[in-house]
Amino acid sequence: MESVCLSLLLLALRVVFAQLEDVIIDRYSIPTHCSREVRAGDYVRYHYNGTFIDGRKFDSSLDKGYPIVAQVGVDSKVIPGLDKGVEGMCVNERRKITVPSHLAYGVLGAGALIPPDSTLVFDVHLLDLWNKADTVEIRVLHRPQKCKRAVTDSDFVRYHYNGSLLVGTVFGSSHDLNSTYDTYVGQGSLIRGVEQGILGMCVGERRSIIIPPFLAYDKNGYGTKIPPYATVMFDVLLVDVFNVKDDVMIEVEEIPRPCRRRAALGDFIRYHYNGSFQDGTLFDSSYSRNSTFDTFVGVGRVIAGMDKALLGVCVGERRRATVPPHVGYGENGSGELIPGSAVLIFDLHIIDIHNPEDGVDVKVTYKPSDCNLTSDVNDVIMYRYNCSLLDGTRLYTSDDYPEAPGVTLGQGKLISGLDEGLRGMCVSEKREITVPPHLAHGSAGASGVPGSAVLLFELELVDVQKGVPEGFLFIWLQDSPDPLFLAMDMNHDQQVSLEEFVVFIERQVAEGRGRIRPGTDREVVIKEMFKNQDRNTDGRITEDELNVTESKHDEL
Numbered sequence: 001m002e003s004v005c006l007s008l009l010l011l012a013l014r015v016v017f018a019q020l021e022d023v024i025i026d027r028y029s030i031p032t033h034c035s036r037e038v039r040a041g042d043y044v045r046y047h048y049n050g051t052f053i054d055g056r057k058f059d060s061s062l063d064k065g066y067p068i069v070a071q072v073g074v075d076s077k078v079i080p081g082l083d084k085g086v087e088g089m090c091v092n093e094r095r096k097i098t099v100p101s102h103l104a105y106g107v108l109g110a111g112a113l114i115p116p117d118s119t120l121v122f123d124v125h126l127l128d129l130w131n132k133a134d135t136v137e138i139r140v141l142h143r144p145q146k147c148k149r150a151v152t153d154s155d156f157v158r159y160h161y162n163g164s165l166l167v168g169t170v171f172g173s174s175h176d177l178n179s180t181y182d183t184y185v186g187q188g189s190l191i192r193g194v195e196q197g198i199l200g201m202c203v204g205e206r207r208s209i210i211i212p213p214f215l216a217y218d219k220n221g222y223g224t225k226i227p228p229y230a231t232v233m234f235d236v237l238l239v240d241v242f243n244v245k246d247d248v249m250i251e252v253e254e255i256p257r258p259c260r261r262r263a264a265l266g267d268f269i270r271y272h273y274n275g276s277f278q279d280g281t282l283f284d285s286s287y288s289r290n291s292t293f294d295t296f297v298g299v300g301r302v303i304a305g306m307d308k309a310l311l312g313v314c315v316g317e318r319r320r321a322t323v324p325p326h327v328g329y330g331e332n333g334s335g336e337l338i339p340g341s342a343v344l345i346f347d348l349h350i351i352d353i354h355n356p357e358d359g360v361d362v363k364v365t366y367k368p369s370d371c372n373l374t375s376d377v378n379d380v381i382m383y384r385y386n387c388s389l390l391d392g393t394r395l396y397t398s399d400d401y402p403e404a405p406g407v408t409l410g411q412g413k414l415i416s417g418l419d420e421g422l423r424g425m426c427v428s429e430k431r432e433i434t435v436p437p438h439l440a441h442g443s444a445g446a447s448g449v450p451g452s453a454v455l456l457f458e459l460e461l462v463d464v465q466k467g468v469p470e471g472f473l474f475i476w477l478q479d480s481p482d483p484l485f486l487a488m489d490m491n492h493d494q495q496v497s498l499e500e501f502v503v504f505i506e507r508q509v510a511e512g513r514g515r516i517r518p519g520t521d522r523e524v525v526i527k528e529m530f531k532n533q534d535r536n537t538d539g540r541i542t543e544d545e546l547n548v549t550e551s552k553h554d555e556l
Helices: 002-020 080-086 192-198 304-310 416-421 484-488 498-510 522-533 543-547
Strands: 024-029 043-052 057-060 068-071 094-099 120-130 137-142 156-165 170-173 181-184 206-211 232-242 249-254 268-277 282-285 293-296 318-323 344-354 361-366 380-389 394-397 406-408 430-435 455-465 474-476 514-516
Touching: 043 080, 080 094, 080 120, 192 206, 192 232, 304 318, 304 344, 416 430, 416 455, 484 498, 484 543, 498 514, 498 522, 514 522
Parallel strands: none
Antiparallel strands: 024 094, 043 057, 043 068, 043 120, 094 120, 137 206, 156 170, 156 181, 156 232, 206 232, 249 318, 268 282, 268 293, 268 344, 318 344, 361 430, 380 394, 380 406, 380 455, 430 455, 474 514
């Protein structure tokens, strides 16, 4: 009898001591960073292998192909010891949890699979952790110092992303596709967590957005890479943002004073530009080609946004134009250079402006009070000049020559605009003339002169010699002597020698009765005149030869 009582007592003590046993935890792999630990009431997703003390396996989520999802301390399908064993775990932690039988299946076991009073060992890998009270967690990794605009509902955004699970498994990346993800915000095309996470972002900002399953793909997951009930993490770089209601935005950075002319519809304009995206990436530059971009304004030769940005510019002005895609290259972009739905930023420098209807613009900067003699067609003039582009770039100057150049006006020796601008000037008069390209070097330009360039000349008239009509060597300014031959035949021998002819012509010029062609040696001109009258080339001019008028050289 005593032996029976002793046996019962020992059994009771064994039961009591067994119930005092707790879960044994071996944290054999702990991640370096642990921002959150499992608490009662949290939801967890983990893989496990279940074995007996001797190592025999009785269950495995890995063999089943899917992890267990449960709410810690609430879900009845999880034995208490395992529930207790995962508390305090970090995502990506691995633990060996030894569960005594009274915290497992106890004296009853679990059918044929788990014998009564079995101590169980679970090798657990925590994959995910969240709580119903969780919200989207936003970590700002980089934010530009200047943020001109932040994402709001109804905006269209373009962004790069890396998408991963909490354990670090990458499930998608726009960088691998070499293309941004483009979409509207607040219209249901994104999971709720991403929409919340990108609100308020600036172009160039980087964020890490951690989204609990119920704000992500929830119980359905997504494809084969995002399992059900997965917390997802997106590292996002905002590349672009605009709204369909946006218009071209102009920022004037520098404007000359005074602004003598503003570009209007139909004007032709030459400008330099740098074209970039909102993140600062340069996609094109006229400077790299060392050539301006030349176009008409407002006639559809360029994208609509650029047409609008060029209206009202001044020569020398610098402005920045932000062009939304609906007035840029649209959702299709332009080749490989400009992606679809891209906002474009153009930094513009206006070089010159003209209109095909423009004439020569003359501005007199100095005029002497005594101005009785003015330049005109066929006159020989001497003048000084500086020639430059409208942006001030010097092209050429008369200072490069030892003396002021001379030219006969109206003879096609100068560009037509300069020839016109030099007419009507007094000696010592100074002018600034603006010559449009169709009166200068045209669209082809010239050596050192760009095509379609407007030219600015600073002029000073140094000397003017009144001229004679083209093709003439001499003209009468008063009535000629009558009879002419007797006036020329000074020795009355019925013929005029070269010497007599020279004296006669010199006298007419000296007395102001006639004018000889300027710009060439006077002696040469007079000899040419004599030759034209000496029809038979005998060195003498007779009265009959003087009266013949069939020749085009009939100045006398």
